[in-house]
Amino acid sequence: MDIFVQQLVNSLSVASVTILIGIGITLIFGLAGIVNFAHGEFLMVGGMATWFMVGAGMNFFVALVLAGLLVGALGFAAERCLFRFTLNRPMNGFIMSIGLSVILQHAVIRVFNEFQKSITDPVGLVWTIGGVDIIAMRAIVVAITAIIVAITYFGISRSRYGMALRASVADRDTAELMGIPVRRYVTGVFIYGSLLAGIGGALMISLFPITPFTGSVIIIRGFAVSLIGGLGNVGGAVVGGLVLGLVDGLSAGYGYPEWTDAYSLVVMILILVLRPQGLLGGTLGPKAS
Amino acid sequence: MAALEVRGLRKQFGGVVALNGIDLDIDTDRVVGIVGPNGSGKTTLFNVVTGVHPATGGAVFWHGQDITNIGAHRIARKRLVRTFQQAMSFPGLTVDENVRIAWEQGRKGDGRWASPGMILEFVGLAPLSKAIAGSLPFGSLRRLGLAVALGVSPELLLLDEPGAGLNDSEAQAFAAVIAQLPPQGIGVCLIDHDMDMMADLCDRLIVLDFGTKIAEGPPGEVLADPKVREVYLGPDKKAAAS
Incomplete structure (x- = not known):
């Protein structure tokens, strides 16, 4: 039982990172129709920036915020300089994002090197709750993600801007004719999604080592999360992340750990075959005009 | 000076000329109808006017300001609003949410509607406010x-069929x-094929054919115009009709 609870917490902490990247992917796809393959590299850059800042003596949580802002700025630059020109040609955006992903990998290797990077546990505590040992940093990762998910969810479902965003995801043309500045929302979503990827990268390096190639692995998981829940659906990204995190954690604990990725992708394939719109229903993305 | 002035408007899709130098003046205190056979450029006219x-x-020009090609959302924010042939709504949201989204965008306009509920009352949808669109x-x-379009607080509403x-x-x-709508200060310009309804509803009719304006005036005069009868009935039938 103790091992099960520990595996559950581990699963949730892994799920947290994939949820953060999944929310960004799902929002960007839902609004802009762009399958942004570079989103994984945004996470990697966030992790590398955190490694650099912590190595330079900065407090981890300050570095986390700065990494989020840095990658948010990177997302802003990518949208303004690249993806705004592919808004009506999503396939061009997809191919461009693959190119950007490779460029970011090489840029990071050039600035640092290709070896894996890690930081010491920023908290360094183990909490014993009901006889179960829980690594505090893992619980903090889950808590930070829960706060971000709550802010995102309520922001989207309750606020004026969130309603306009949902309208823009549902039908870009109609939203524009209501006076909603959809292009500005696309930029905002790129910044927010990228900021979450940066925070996800910071949280990830607090748990695991990362390399310049981590992004290309995590992006598959990010898309799996988004597709399982339903592309374009924020709630779906959370559910997808939890499903994948649990499958990961529990298979690592009780199945064949080397098969962890395969289990996750089998779950994704099964869901897409049996329920193509994802568990909570998603969008096909905006119409290309 | 009319609120909406269209001057020499042209639209080409490749080699096809959809609008060929259209001139229009539309005010916000009446209902103006745009009619014409399929492919005459009516919807294209709305599409180009609204960005x-x-x-x-x-x-x-909108109130004298050049709004050509400034973008759909900017034009809507100037309270020149259009609807599509398909109902303008978000199917996954409730009726109330649909109108609220538009109302949030439009409430900085003239503040005509104190709440989205007022708009739903006006169009007779209040009992269905919680229904999924x-x-x-x-x-x-x-x-x-229509409620969604009204939510944006239009001064002139372009209704497509x-x-x-x-x-x-x-x-x-x-x-x-x-x-x-016009007695409340909301001008209407609408496209429809129901000529009886257009004749009853409109103060003025504009007839398009092959992207060109061929007639304009009170419905009685326009519908009696030989050019308009030819467009609608064809030359042989016109002869038979006369």
């Missing part, structure tokens, strides 16, 4: 499209709602 498609030439019957969906697909009683009820 959905860029103009190839000519200009659109996608589950509405067609007639109610049309009303929702609002009566399409409605049965006679629904179309009459819809026309009655439209007729209430």
